[in-house]
Amino acid sequence: MNMLRLAARFGSWSMMAEDSSSMEVKFLRNHSEYLKKIDASIESVLEPYSEHPLFEPMNYALRGGKRLRPLVCILVNQALGLSEDPYPAATAIELLHTVSLIHDDIVDKAVSRRGVPPYYKTFGVDSAFLVADFVLGLILKVSSSYEDNSIADELAKTTIEMSYGEEEERRLMLRRKEIDYNEYIGIIEKKTASLFRASSSIGAILSKRKELYKAMADFGKSIGMAYQIRDDLSDMDKDNELLSLVKVEQNNKNDFLIEEADRYVASAKDILKELPSNQAVEKLKLLVSDYF
Secondary structure (H helix, E strand, C coil), rough: CCCCCCCCCCCCCHCCCCCCCCCCHHHHHHHHHHHHHHHHHHHHHHHCCCCCCCCCCCCCCHHCCHHHHHHHHHHHHHHEECCCCCCHHHHHHHHHHHHHHHHHHHHHHCCCCCCCCCHHHHHHHHHHHHHHHHHHHHHHHHHHHCCCCHHHHHHHHHHHHHHHHHHHHHHHHHHHHCCHHHHHHHHHHHHHHHHHHHHHHHHHCCCCCHHHHHHHHHHHHHHHHHHHHHHHHHHCCCCCCCHEECCCCCEEEEEEEEHHHHHHHHHHHHHHHHCCCCCCHHHHHHHHHHCC
């Protein structure tokens, strides 16, 4: 899904056309309160480094992002009751996601990202490597601001998993041999679902109901799996996509994958049904129904 480009550094929700019925505009309207705060938090984390040579390049990379993962973190936290400020952690999640996209574009030799040239085309491959060091420092600083070491542990574990899944995919694409569905699922669980899992888990860790950490980790994983399967389906016929290598036993691969994505969404919704209703829980239900 392509995000409507935003005019300001991190996005201007008020500039969206009032009569638009697109999914992206609906997303912005439903969650603008949280999205504005997320962007303010990103700016707050980056602003002390305004003289850093990678400050503007990183801002470039952040423009136009949906902030979907940090939104999940915030909504889970609000759903379970605020205990500690989740916004710095949500910012770390978005920074990690953004730098993963910078590197994905190099691997994929992408020519566009969110309607503009990708980072490596604008600032060079060397800068694309160095900005990861900058982001690593920012994430470490954010993590150290929390007394609970499990925030840093969750981010570290997730970063390792993401790199594992990305490298697995890269090697498989070089081999160009068929893989089975379970192997495919294992890769997308690491490269994509792990960060959604971390988003939801961290939201729970920073809430009043830390005992729901495992349930919310499962929720995050489920929506992450559905998200990646649906995203892959849109490019299923392209030879340079992982899904082109996947062999399934069912006659109709497309229908089977849609059913699998629906199954993950149903699992996520079942978890939300167990939570007492409040505004954030209802927002989460809406997000899952509309976007996954």
